[in-house]
């Protein structure tokens with residue numbers, strides 16, 4: 390919770406006031422008598438936040454709304470302290486985001502320089518986050534502190550993204566947790582959370598290899614129960630091996646790539662290319678060879694559809710199909726993979742990524 394709250398918890402002892410943890414002001418000192426709106430009996434501090442999850446995309450600016458008021462209304466504004474923090478998720482520690490006392494603001498860690506308290510209307514203490522990062526998704530708490538009172542609300546921020554299973558060139562079940570994190574990063578993605586994998590399963594993801602998730606558990610999503618994938622006896626679902634040893638155990642990984650600002654395209658080129666020639670061809674076009682996460686995001690959010698397999702930065706060859714048709718792979722939309730072909734083979738084109 391940080392120093393701010395600790396300080397507040399100590400306050401009652403210091404000032405000799407009774408400590409109330411409830412909703413109401415009730416310190417019993419001359420309620421309503423004298424100046425301003427001292428501490429009244431029965432005045433309630435109410436914090437309002439949106440109930441629905443906010444969806445946004447990477448690189449966007451987003452405002453997490455938070456408003457407070459008193460019931461009954463007060464005539465004179467009272468000084469309050471505001472604290473925004475991000476809840477711990479998947480074993481990550483909770484993070485202070487911003488505290489504000491009067492006009493003084495302070496932001497913390499990765500949020501420095503990217504967050505701002507919006508106070509356009511009376512009682513508004515919304516948090517604006519600029520240039521959203523992949524790690525920013527999660528639940529945020531807005532806390533309003535008035536003297537001994539302390540009320541808060543929660544809002545959930547989700548980035549639009551796509552979950553994809555990833556195997557490195559060495560093959561199946563080669564990655565410990567740390568290597569899995571790195572593998573996703575190299576694809577311009579992060580290790581998926583359980584919630585992200587679960588949503589992908591609801592949307593039809595079916596994968597028979599187990600992969601790491603953000604909380605260092607290992608799971609796999611099955612929509613069609615079948616013999617080699619845990620058998621027919623188990624219902625469809627996300628199946629879990631539970632938490633695994635981060636260093637000693639090795640699996641595949643589920644990565645999460647967020648919607649892109651940039652553009653992925655299939656490079657028109659007269660000949661097929663080796664992997665080295667493919668990298669060079671994108672560079673000559675003023676761009677870079679695309680990463681796996683970028684291809685998935687372009688397929689999912691920009692409807693990228695191309696029947697030609699192309700090299701990607703990790704040395705795999707794939708193609709994205711948004712509208713399945715004859716002679717273009719399986720009847721389901723998806724990103725088809727040719728695995729990791731011999732880098733010298735001149736059998737593929739290339740997908741490039743243009744940053745915006």
Ligand SMILES: *[C@@H]1O[C@H](CO)[C@@H](O)[C@H](O)[C@H]1NC(C)=O
Pocket residue numbers: 448449450519520
């Ligand atoms: C976000 O806000 C900053 C500063 O106000 C602005 O420069 C930037 O263009 C905005 N980004 C988007 C994606 O709107």
